Amino acid sequence: MHRFISIFKQLSPFLMTLFLWRMSIYFWNPAGILALIPIFYYTFVRPVDGFTWFGLLFCFLIDYRSNLTLFWTCLYCLFYAINGLQNFLDMEHTDNNALYVFISFIGVGFLLLIFSGLSWTNLVNNVWLFIWMGVLYTPITAIDNWVKP
Numbered sequence: 001m002h003r004f005i006s007i008f009k010q011l012s013p014f015l016m017t018l019f020l021w022r023m024s025i026y027f028w029n030p031a032g033i034l035a036l037i038p039i040f041y042y043t044f045v046r047p048v049d050g051f052t053w054f055g056l057l058f059c060f061l062i063d064y065r066s067n068l069t070l071f072w073t074c075l076y077c078l079f080y081a082i083n084g085l086q087n088f089l090d091m092e093h094t095d096n097n098a099l100y101v102f103i104s105f106i107g108v109g110f111l112l113l114i115f116s117g118l119s120w121t122n123l124v125n126n127v128w129l130f131i132w133m134g135v136l137y138t139p140i141t142a143i144d145n146w147v148k149p
Helices: 002-022 030-045 051-065 071-085 095-116 120-147
Strands: none
Touching: 002 030, 002 051, 002 120, 030 051, 030 071, 030 095, 030 120, 051 071, 071 095, 095 120
């Protein structure tokens, strides 16, 4: 039983990402975009071995579902490169599980999406998703403190 629990703890970041991507609902989680929360968290804030490639794959799958041509994948790679080059911000020891860095990550993405097709519907949808993901970041990352893989 102890071995099963330790395996579950190691797989929990992958399972959480898969669950959030799979539970795609148009208004609440379009194209499984809430999966960006664990992708960001387990890549930048609390790195898990082997998760970078998994995150890259799921960014591609989110792009595929939402008909965006490698948008979130390229943004993820850009932030990964910036994170690799920087040495003044230690995201593993920031307040609120690096909430402000996550907000800047999705903020840049949603800002680009707003200006890619200027319409009221696009504006409202992207602002809603920005607020919704910002609100859900803390509870979803708090699950990590409960599971502790």
